[in-house]
Amino acid sequence: MSAAEEVVTEAPAVEAVPKRAMTLxxxxxxxxxxxxxxxxxxxxxxxxxxxxxxxxYALAVLALNILTGGSGQFSLGQSAFYAxxxxxxxxxxxxxxxxxxxxxxxxxxICFGFGFLFGQPALRLSGVYLALATFxxxxxxxxxxxxxxxxxxxxxxxxxxxxxxxxPFGLPMSQDMWLYYFTLVVTVAIYIFSVNLLRSxxxxxxxxxxxxxxxxxAMGIDVALYKTLAFGVSAGITGVxxxxxxxxxxxxxxxxxxxxxxxxxxxxxxVGGVGWLPGSIVGSAFIIFVPNIAEGISKGLxxxxxxxxxxxxxxxVPHGARxxxxxxxxxxxxxxxx
Amino acid sequence: xxxxxxLRIAAFSTAVIAFAAVSGSALAQKKYDTGATDTEIKxxxxxxxxxxxxxxxxxxxxxxxxxxxxxxxxxxxxxxxNFISYDDGYSPPKAVExxxxxxxxxxxxxVFNSLGTPSNSAIQKYLNAKKVPxxxxxxxxxxxxxxxxxxxxxxxxxxxxxxxxxxAKYLLKEKPDAKIAIMFQNDDFGKDYLKGLxxxxxxxxxxxxxxxxxEPTEPTIDNHIVKLKATGADVFISITTPKxxxxxxxxxxxxxxxxxxxxxxxxxxxGSVIKPAGFENAQGILSAAYAKDGADSQWDNDPxxxxxxxxLEKYYPEANKLDGSVVYGYGVAQTLVKVLEMxxxxxxxxxxxxxxxSLKGFAPDTLLPGxxxxxxxxxxxxxxxxxxxxxxxxxxxxxxxxxSGELSH
Numbered sequence: 001m002s003a004a005e006e007v008v009t010e011a012p013a014v015e016a017v018p019k020r021a022m023t024l025x026x027x028x029x030x031x032x033x034x035x036x037x038x039x040x041x042x043x044x045x046x047x048x049x050x051x052x053x054x055x056x057y058a059l060a061v062l063a064l065n066i067l068t069g070g071s072g073q074f075s076l077g078q079s080a081f082y083a084x085x086x087x088x089x090x091x092x093x094x095x096x097x098x099x100x101x102x103x104x105x106x107x108x109x110i111c112f113g114f115g116f117l118f119g120q121p122a123l124r125l126s127g128v129y130l131a132l133a134t135f136x137x138x139x140x141x142x143x144x145x146x147x148x149x150x151x152x153x154x155x156x157x158x159x160x161x162x163x164x165x166x167x168p169f170g171l172p173m174s175q176d177m178w179l180y181y182f183t184l185v186v187t188v189a190i191y192i193f194s195v196n197l198l199r200s201x202x203x204x205x206x207x208x209x210x211x212x213x214x215x216x217x218a219m220g221i222d223v224a225l226y227k228t229l230a231f232g233v234s235a236g237i238t239g240v241x242x243x244x245x246x247x248x249x250x251x252x253x254x255x256x257x258x259x260x261x262x263x264x265x266x267x268x269x270x271v272g273g274v275g276w277l278p279g280s281i282v283g284s285a286f287i288i289f290v291p292n293i294a295e296g297i298s299k300g301l302x303x304x305x306x307x308x309x310x311x312x313x314x315x316x317v318p319h320g321a322r323x324x325x326x327x328x329x330x331x332x333x334x335x336x337x338x
Numbered sequence: 339x340x341x342x343x344x345l346r347i348a349a350f351s352t353a354v355i356a357f358a359a360v361s362g363s364a365l366a367q368k369k370y371d372t373g374a375t376d377t378e379i380k381x382x383x384x385x386x387x388x389x390x391x392x393x394x395x396x397x398x399x400x401x402x403x404x405x406x407x408x409x410x411x412x413x414x415x416x417x418x419x420n421f422i423s424y425d426d427g428y429s430p431p432k433a434v435e436x437x438x439x440x441x442x443x444x445x446x447x448x449v450f451n452s453l454g455t456p457s458n459s460a461i462q463k464y465l466n467a468k469k470v471p472x473x474x475x476x477x478x479x480x481x482x483x484x485x486x487x488x489x490x491x492x493x494x495x496x497x498x499x500x501x502x503x504x505x506a507k508y509l510l511k512e513k514p515d516a517k518i519a520i521m522f523q524n525d526d527f528g529k530d531y532l533k534g535l536x537x538x539x540x541x542x543x544x545x546x547x548x549x550x551x552x553e554p555t556e557p558t559i560d561n562h563i564v565k566l567k568a569t570g571a572d573v574f575i576s577i578t579t580p581k582x583x584x585x586x587x588x589x590x591x592x593x594x595x596x597x598x599x600x601x602x603x604x605x606x607x608x609g610s611v612i613k614p615a616g617f618e619n620a621q622g623i624l625s626a627a628y629a630k631d632g633a634d635s636q637w638d639n640d641p642x643x644x645x646x647x648x649x650l651e652k653y654y655p656e657a658n659k660l661d662g663s664v665v666y667g668y669g670v671a672q673t674l675v676k677v678l679e680m681x682x683x684x685x686x687x688x689x690x691x692x693x694x695x696s697l698k699g700f701a702p703d704t705l706l707p708g709x710x711x712x713x714x715x716x717x718x719x720x721x722x723x724x725x726x727x728x729x730x731x732x733x734x735x736x737x738x739x740x741x742s743g744e745l746s747h
Contacts, residue, residue, distance in 0.1 A: 046442035050435060136675075143553060146524060157526040158428070158481075159456060161463055249431045251460035260389070286452040295387075295425050302425055303388050 010311045022209040022276045031121045033188065034280070036276075040180050049248065049290065055187045056245045061268040062194060062277060069275025069286055069313030070198055071230035072210030074127065075117075079233040080141040081111045083257035085242025087145065088251045091153050091161045100247050107243035115235020121168075138262045143252040159253025162246055165205045183233065183244050189236055194277060197233070206230050243262035273322030282321035288307030297330035355509055374685035378717030380420045381405070382440030382449045384457065389427035390506060390554075394453055396657070398423045403654035404675075410653075414678045417685075422446060426457055433457035434464065441470055441524065448690055451494070451670050455479045455526040458491075471690050473677070474670050474720070478601045478604075480531055485695070485717040490687075492694055492718045494670050495633060496603075496628055498527060499534030500743025502577075503602050504724055505625050505740070506538025509545070509573065513598065517547045519571035521562055522550040531602065533575045538712060547571050554579065560589050567595040575600045587615035589621070601625045603724070604693065608733065609660025610631035617732050618624030626741075627726040628709050629722065630670060634658040634733045644704030669702040673720065676700055696732055708740040719741045 024032070036055075042050045064078050088107040092098040118137065125133050144150075146157050156159065167178035197203050204224045208216035217223045246252045262286045270284045274280025294305035317323045373380040387400035405419040422444050425466040425581035426433040432450070440446045440739040448471035452458055456475045463474040466488050475482055478501070484492035509516050520535065522528035528551065536543045548561040548569040551554065559582050566574065575584050583605030592600065599622070605611045609632070630637045637643040648669055650657050657664050678685075680693040697720065700711040711720045723742050727734040 044442055044447065049438055051430070053435065139555075143524075156525075157455075157529055158479075159459055161459065182433045185612075187714060193579075245431065249434045251430050251434065252454040253430050253459065255428060255456045258390075258429075270341070284445075291425075291427075298427065299387060 026103045030279075036184055037181075040177050045174055045176045047079030048174075048180050051178045052176070052183050052248045053245070054281065054284050054288055056241050056248060057265070057268065057287060058281040059190060059237050059241035060265050060273060061186055061243070061283045062191065062280040063234045063241065064265050064269045064282055065272070065275065065277055066194055066198070066206075066237070067230050067234035068269060069277075070203065071206040071227060073114050073122075073227065073230060074131040074268060075134040075231075075234070076131050076259070076262045077137035078135045078234075078238050079257050079259060079262035080134075081115055081238040082242035082261060082265075083141050083254075085111050086171030086246035086252045086257065087154060088162075089243030090162050090246045092251060093162055093247075102181070104240050104243045106240065108240040111239025111242075112232045114239075116228050116232035118235070119231030122231065123224055123227055131159055135259065135262075138259045142258055145254040145257075146188055157254065159251055159256075162250045162252065165247065178250055181223070183248070186240065190240065191277065194237070198277075200227065202229065228236075231246065254327075259320065265267060267310070269322050271310075273320035273325075276320070276322035276325075278325075279321040282286075350514060354512060356640065357441050368683040369686050369689070370707070371447060371686045371688075372445045374417070377417055378420050379414065379417050379685065380422065380444065380446040381674070382444060382446035382460075383423040384426045384440070384452045385423055385432055386428040386453060386457075387425040387430040391428040392455060394476070394663055395425075396663040397451070397453065397660055399672075400654060400657065400664050401671040403657075404668055404671035405652045407649055408675055409701075410739075414675060416563075417683065419675075419678075424642065427718055428452075428454055428457065430456045430460035431468075433460050433641065437464065438459040441465070446470075447462065447685065448687065450474060450674055451667075452477045453477065458482070462488060462491055469687055471694070472675060473694055476670070478600075480534075483717070485716055485718045490691060492691075492720070493711070494673065494745045495666075496721050496724055496743060497534075498530040498602075499537070499602055500719075500722060501724055502534030502627055502740050503538035504538075504726065504743045505575065505624075506535050508540060508624075508726060510539065513573065514542075515568075516545055516573040516598070517571045518573040518575060519548040519550075519566040519569055519576045519597070520546060520549045521552065521559070521566060521578065523582070525555050527579075527604070528577050532593050535575065552582065554582075555651060559585055563589045563595075567593060571596045571597060573600065576605070577602050578605055580607065582720065584611045584615040587612070587619050589709045591616070591619035599623045603627060606635070606727075606734070607631065607660070607662040609658070620729050623729045623733070624726060626726050627736070628706055628721050628724050629662075629665050629704050630706060631662065631734065632665050634705070636733055645703050662733070665704045669704040672702040672704075673697075673700065676702075679692045706736070706740070 011167055017173070039051060060078060060082055064075060067075055069074050085107040087269070088102040088110050089100070092103040092106060093100055096163055122133055145154050164175050165179065166175055167173050171178065205221045208219065208221055209223055209226055213223055268283030268287045272283030290309055291302065295302040296311060297305045383398060386392055387395040387397050392607065400423050402423060408414065409418045417459065422440060424436040426436050437449060440449060447556065448520060449465060450473050452461065452472065453476035458477055460473045462472060469686045472491040474492060478495050478498040480497040480499045482491055483497065520530050537543055548571060550566055552559045563586060574590070576599065577581055578586060583601055601623050603626055606627060612620045630640065630643055633719050646677055647659070649668065650659060650686065677690065677694045681689050695713045695715050695718065697711050697713045706725055709723045710722065713720050723740045723741050725736050726738045727736045
């Protein structure tokens with residue numbers, strides 16, 4: 001790599017985020033959790049369904065956040081991993097008759113493998129080139145799912161209908177509420193895992209690579225291994241999110257997993273704050289609710305209104321929800337002093 | 339003591355009887371489910387106003403304009419239609435979210451003309467479990483006519499398979515030694531169509547000498563056509579959407595391949611396909627239709643189309659009358675209004691389905707003369723008839739009888 005090239009590839013690197021700034025304090029986390037637990041008790045089933053999708057997309061955004069915010073690699077191919085996860089769960093449930101909860105770890109493992117393998121050739125690429133390579137993956141996926149060879153399993157262009165699980169042990173709650181709590185447990189577990197991962201030796205290695213690849217390898221970090229590992233972990237978590245999404249929506253079809261989904265997830269990450277894990281849920285809320293708000297303002301121009309809202313967010317708070325959180329924290333600090 | 343108790347019972351039973359009588363008579367007059375009242379009927383809809391299929395969003399806008407007209411004229415039996423239409427961007431997960439919003443938050447009486455096979459597949463199970471009518475879905479897939487398994491779902495337009503069977507019938511009769519080359523879009527539309535053709539040809543399916551599929555994302559399909567020409571086929575069946583249909587017509591002329599060209603109804607629009615491809619290149623193309631074409635001058639003095647044009651002028655002046663989707667939206671909205679009129683004051687979801695399944699010979703303004711809508715408890719396919727047509731000069735010329743493409747063997 002020539003010196004000139006180096007300057008070019010260094011420029012778009014993700015801004016360094018110290019690892020303590022990547023999470024929330026204990027108190028705030030518990031309040032958030034309490035809110036998430038209490039929320040479905042007061043709203044209609046339809047809102048519970050939206051909240052479930054909020055958690056599902058939050059997981060997918062979190063996965064991208066580990067990849068981009070953690071290890072500094074870009075991906076526009078998350079929709080492909082999401083699709084593989086969704087189809088794995090759907091096929092196992094409908095064709096094999098497996099319990100829905102068991103399909104999730106399998107979806108995760110398959111996607112981890114898929115992501116790890118994809119990470120191998122992707123090693124040679126960085127920055128925008130890597131984003132392009134993953135973009136190719138995202139555009140190829142819907143077509144692959146339509147292929148005649150897999151049609152017996154995937155249902156081809158018609159997709160697969162998935163049966164929604166009932167609450168177990170005769171618990172007196174609706175299917176939607178049960179699925180919400182189930183998703184919440186999975187999400188919290190993965191969130192704790194991610195936080196710990198980033199605080200661990202591996203997490204420090206990710207961040208060292210993000211901040212300076214050459215320095216990281218000089219310190220003895222196996223750059224190739226950790227970069228592919230980040231891809232694998234990210235894909236695995238996205239796969240679990242995809243599986244949960246398939247169960248919540250009760251349907252999988254190639255048209256549900258286009259490049260648009262990948263772009264939305266990317267958007268969610270930026271709005272939530274790159275490298276700030278709790279921001280994932282804010283980003284997810286943005287991609288679910290803001291299009292609805294835009295449509296409420298103008299049906300014919302919903303795309304334009306969405307664009308304007310997005311522009312405002314990027315212009316006013318370029319670091320996303322993280323920036324707002326920091327400002328809030330400082331305000332609270334000042335109040336305490338007074 | 340005893341008398342007191344008796345008295346109490348007597349008083350109580352009188353009250354019960356009085357109550358029953360009052361509520362009984364009320365029930366006999368008017369019956370409502372969620373979404374219907376004395377003054378309003380809530381109708382839900384999802385449309386791809388954004389995303390890859392946004393061209394079809396015009397259908398939703400036409401329907402909205404048509405219901406505005408009905409409301410301005412006094413509504414249906416005095417009730418105004420409140421048409422709530424959401425954007426699903428042609429994405430199944432979004433469709434599920436929006437349809438749940440319609441049913442659980444807006445509390446609509448029924449979901450009407452939701453567009454797209456993937457989106458409708460995604461919401462079908464939910465709506466049937468909730469017993470909410472999924473009426474007149476905007477897709478030609480064959481699976482919507484399944485009253486046994488999905489008694490709350492009904493299609494509207496002729497299915498792709500039944501249209502394809504009509505072409506197969508025609509070929510078997512007029513050109514039994516044909517060598518057929520097929521070009522189809524690689525999605526639910528193309529595959530359903532192909533199946534209809536093969537089923538229609540039956541034992542003679544070997545007449546098909548070549549099949550080529552293309553992806554809707556491809557910029558051009560020229561290379562597929564050159565390949566098909568090389569097979570020496572003398573019939574070319576184009577199962578394509580408008581953009582590609584126009585490309586195919588042009589390319590055929592360019593490479594001077596002159597097979598018998600059959601074009602799917604989806605792309606038979608004079609305004610959006612034939613004209614851009616060039617009238618001189620389109621002479622002799624065959625297709626089939628069930629609705630009149632707003633761009634075709636032969637309907638200018640047709641009473642039904644006159645009503646249609648008058649409606650456009652007053653309620654939807656910015657509409658492009660060359661767009662087949664506008665004609666479609668008008669016809670399907672008119673069918674729903676007919677069903678709601680038939681419901682009278684019994685606006686329960688069950689009765690809506692019952693009335694939708696008892697249409698007899700109903701003819702919306704925009705359907706071809708002779709094509710009518712009939713349904714029954716076992717037949718959830720409203721339009722099953724088409725007529726063959728041949729392109730001549732600058733318009734389609736209908737020929738032959740109205741043919742039914744019914745799937746029953």
